[in-house]
Amino acid sequence: MGVKLEVFRMIVYLTFPVAMFWISNQAEWFESSVIQRKRELWPPEKEDQRQELEEFREKIRKQREERLFRAAQQSS
Template identity: 60%
Template sequence: MGVKIEIFRMMLYLSFPVTMFWISNQAEYFEEYIIKRKREIFPVHEEAQRKELEAFKERMRLRKEERMLKSLSVNSEN
């Protein structure tokens, strides 16, 4: 009897994560929940928000370039 219950427990322990992985990776689930939620958070039609985000990205890129140039100029002086 001990071997049968151990086999049952092992099947239960392995089937739960495999089942959850299979359910969560269904294309319908992904489309229905993940993509809709992303569109709620980041609306496609908001032009002002998109422009603001692009301006922020550009400012961050310029700041990074300035830091890199500054570090290169310090290193070249040494």
């Protein structure tokens, strides 16, 4: 029984990693599982959201510049 058990264990030890490698490298599985999950977690940005973000950044930049300008005038 010892040799048969060792052969069976060796087959399992070699088959499992090869099978996992083969399954994980299937393009259909990768597309359906990984890419879809990524899109659920981080949806693509919409153009109006990008525009709002740029406007907000510009507003904050102008406020910061005005504050620095007032601080520079007061210290002079």
